[in-house]
Amino acid sequence: MAWNEPGPGGNKDPWDNNGGPPDLDELLKKFRGRFGGGGKRGSGGSSGGLPKGMITMIAIIAGILWLLSGFYIVQPAERGVVLQFGQYLSTVGEGPHWRVPWPVQTVEKVNVDGIRNVSDTQMMLTKDENIVVVDMAVQYRVSSAEDFVFRVRDPDMTLRHALKSAVREVVGKSTMDFILTAGREEVAQQTELLLQETLDSYRTGLVVNEVNIKDAQPPEPVQGAFADAIKAREDEQRLINEAEAYANSVVPQARGEAVRRITEANAYQTRVVQEASGEASRFSQLLAEYERAPEVTRQRLYLETMDEVMSNTDKVLLDVEQSSPLLYLPVDKMGGGRAATSVPSMERGGLSSSGSSSSSSSSSSSRNSRSSSRERASR
Known part of the structure; x- marks a missing residue:
């Protein structure tokens, strides 16, 4: 029912x-x-729980999964630090690896190729008892994975503290003007060396790639005064550079002018000496000729001198005996050439030809006498 x-x-x-x-x-x-296997079923005495074969299979599968969990892959930029029961065992490189699964062995992966950055701004006292604010940036990476994991509890914090100590030491040995102007690069280099020495002594497993001083300024209340001082220093350097540029342009020009004048003076000296030597040699030769024939030489010198003088001037020849009181001068022809111009006498409005004949006869006679004197001198 x-x-x-x-x-x-x-x-x-x-x-x-x-x-x-x-x-x-x-x-x-x-x-x-x-289902819990707490008693027997029926008179057959069979167990009420899972069969033994199934339990063994489950154990085998669990063991296989436990062993497979030991496989791991290390990336190219990483290093694997293998720990056995928490103690350092080895360091492995990139690629697939196997370890005894937890809790026997564990692996800590450390990026050794990645660039890490840290910045720090500090107010410090310089060597000349001035205060300067320095803003620095550091780039570093891991060089030893085992030291990075085991030697220091917090390597990044250790680097920060070491940076503060190193930069304070370097700035404390430098003057403020040196830090603010041309000494930034040197301060950064010295800080990098000192920081690396400190990190190596602590075995932090870190290596410093670069230290940069991003900014170095005096404290805020006195920045205006320092800016004026820096501007005055820059103006001074600018004026010095301009003066040096002017000197570099003027001095070579003056030296060239001096060389030119010296060259011209030497040329003038040489020319004058040569001319004087030529005149002296000519006078010596003329003296020898004069000693042998004084009259002929004297006449020749006179004729040559008159020829030189008269050949470079305009001449007018007058017939005094046959000329009349009224003379006619051809002014329009006198300035045109160096040839002698004979001016005939004017008689009652007419022109006489006697002046031209007399002037031609006088010039021919002078040429004949001059040629005869030259022949006598040559003999």
């Missing part, structure tokens, strides 16, 4: 326990007894 049918055996809840709610504890006990 169904539990919900009417009648003496019907309308009865199967979960009803003496007409009350079901007992949860009893149900749990029955569930555990059925």
